[in-house]
Amino acid sequence: MSKALNFYEEEILKGEKKVNELNSIISKLSILRLIIMLLIVGAGYYFYKQENLLFMGAAIIIGFLIFIVVAFFHNKKINEKNYEEIFLAINKRGINRINGNFKEEDQGKEFINDDHNFTSDLDIFGRNSLFQMINSTKTKFGRNKLFEILSIKDKVSREEINKRQEAIKELGKKVKWRQNLEAQATLRKSGVKDVSDLIEWSKNSSPVKLWFKIVPYMFIALTVASIILVILRMLPVSYLILVFIINYAVVNVITKDLKSVINLFSSHKKDIEAFTNLLKLIEDENFESKLLKGLKEELKVEGTPSYKEMQGLKSLVDWIGDSSANAYYLLLNVTILSDAFILRNLEEWRMKNGKKLEVWLKIMGEFEALSSIANLDFDFESWSYPTIEDTDIVMGTKMAHPMLGERAVSNSFSLARVNGKYRKVALITGSNMSGKSTFLRTVGLNLVLSYIGAPTCSNKFSCGIFNIYTCMRTKDNLEESISSFYAEILRIKLLIEAAKNGEKVFFLLDEIFKGTNSKDRHEGAKVLINQLVNNKAMGLVSTHDLELCDLELTRPWLKNYNFQEHYENNNIKFDYKLREGRSETQNAVHLMKLAGIDFK
Template identity: 55%
Template structure:
């Protein structure tokens, strides 16, 4: 973390100095532009008063040329400052990840919260103070959605692929400058949040532009320039020229009526194409060592087709497309040389060559975008460890901490292996039971996406995660929190019966019923989970459940404790073997001022 902190701080400091220097230059250039205009107007006025009109024209042209040059230089410096300011923001976000200020980020993925998902709502995957909010630095919509899919564990988990992803994440973590350049390029040219499914669909279309359309366009272009020449030499009146242009406009509308949708599509996404062209070029130009990244990159080259070259071609083509509704220059250009027709013809030829590759190329870019976010974990936490992926349904590790708590996380050692299948976690209120369940669950999720985990060492099998930690009433469906808990447990049991390798995290199960039913139900549930091959943790206040350890070697007890100092309750949040020997409910009531008779 110290290494990452130094890197981010040095970059913020270095780029802030550059930004300040550029700001001074930009201000000087801005004043220079004003001085040039004033000087031109003053000298032109003096020349006008002296009746030196030829000198006035040359003087105006001279100053206008200088003004244009200075304006272009001004735009270059503005663009340079914009890039530097984006880089400052990227590194400041890195510092916020380290300090915990990432919680202030507006993009927390709250829309992806799914209370029907086996674990999303319980493990802080999305929403406020979530893993998504912590690591997300994606610059494309597809990359963001890919990150969501990875964190939701939607893909089938495979040991070899997880191990390959670990190497990929580690490599990308070390390529922090390349990742920041990726984020920079993806942040500069953003246009809209328009998805690119329409581009993919366009790529799948077949057919090219009608050859007759090209012939007709060429004929009218010849007529245009012939008419202009004849009008210049006074053979044709200017009014005839206007008539020719009006006819051109009608002909263009007729010839492009079948491709108007495509023209509109490219008008809307040409900035996205330029952005994605830059990102794909970055990927293709970079050398990768890990097999997973190499395989991803290889999808960008197919025989004699290079994604970088082809995306540059379509990006350059789209630079010529202008919205004739708002761009007078493009309207004139379109009328003179039928630019819409020829641009769309070239795009059709490009589609014949590359249309089937668009989807693949974008998927590669999206996955790199998502993996770059996960690589933030690797770079920011160099003292974390890559977990060992086991073939057996086991989980154990030393000094395991919650990934979102950073330096304040209290770390614990835990083991559930060999014949042990269920860990009963007891302890008083606020002692750390629920947090520990979330600690194991969130580190499991990180393990499965190839990220390092907050532990000294960590080993786990590949299992389906099911949780029941926080249940809510659903007034629309008339479901109480207790019944919602029953439904989640039902889903868990069904998964076990289907033969899934299940890892469960159950917090104070059946808390919505009386103590006798809760005790009986818990025993039945635990026995069923063991019977059908599930392993996991159950936290409970029911100390009698701990007697199960003596009856079944597959059950083991752990506990959290509290202690009192100066009549105040304190917790060390340390996990210990055995059942809890303390309770604090009555003491907490007394501390709150509630008189107990």
């Protein structure tokens, strides 16, 4: 059993035991609450019948105080149970990830883009995708950052990849911390809610006007003086009531924008609490890798941790939450103009921190995204971190598809300089369902893993830095009146333009030009491969066109590989093992017979 699997199973056993214990305590406390309430009613009724109002009042007050204490502990145990259940779910997802059973997880459907260079063809997002396998982000910022990393939106360098590898290795070891990060965000139910209005508010800061600082104190002084004069009976009580009415009018005038602020923060109260807790977790943790230390350093505000500034905002938000429909708060408002001070403090917070809020949340999101990728480091200890080379090379030893779990079959493969020959193209042939497309995705996915700083599903992997382009799944677009063949042509055009523009292209082409006749398909594929190599691109092409294999005789940069099948008791079998040379087998007729087509 792997270290990760053993960890998850032990945590699940401990978690289930804890949840059972908490369920027992919660049930007992529920019964105790009911008993206390019945005793309060019974005691109150008994002393009422005895006409002992003093004892009746005392019994009710003492009973309710005891009820409140028991209710406090009851709610505390419920929260503990919820927290334990979140950890249970996290550990169960870890086991599913290792076993390749993650189909029920979030697919990241909003990130599916058929026009992207490679994400759709390589199953980066969607069903059975890399995102679905690794994602443990719980905020919109983490989710968006993971999308950016997996899409390789920014051009990567060898130095950046190495720095990210170092960070992911470190986070891989901090499994408890990563789980706590995920649990805190889940517990506060921040989720992937849009907080763009909160970010917009934070950016629109302006200095607090001098009159706004002075006016509240003037009216407070007036109120205090009025109270003293009323107490000394130098003024009638009606005058004090008039002062309160004036104060109420003044506070409404100078805080006319407070209602929109209250609405804003009421909808984001839990988000702010979640962000505060997540930032505190990051600030309280010690990191050694350059990337993580650098990110953490950006969370400082003149030496003060960002979470402390967020705690200040949270306190103000709590005051706002307590202000609505509260008689005591109304009294404070007409006495010391509390709304004015809340609005002023919010403005001062915004002046100091407003432009930094989005930066903090993006850094928080980056920690979430890197923690998601670090799941691979912890879960798959047999995977290897790639070596990023300065040369154009792709080489994998016992390389497998990362999302297939135990079903994955490993193969060794290389495109590099071998015996004086510089191999730039691998031509993959084989019968239907033999594993050609899966192998192309295996190579592509391991390249993506390499560039995002993750370990690869291999014993050893080396590669240069390329821009990945794929043409594997092309679909009709009826709205645009585009056939699948023309969609394929458009995709090939993008690939050629990228190579001509000097991009370092690595291509993965699956059954190209399948929408035309065999002669055109053969000629088109041959010309395309030549053109791509002439523009310094390299990659893999799968095909059923065995005539293309003859290119190996005249193109020293091309190497033939194939997948085969065999038959047992008239049943077709595949071993999914990559072999050198062209395919010598066919299975289309056999498959058609299995489907019920009679060739007699």
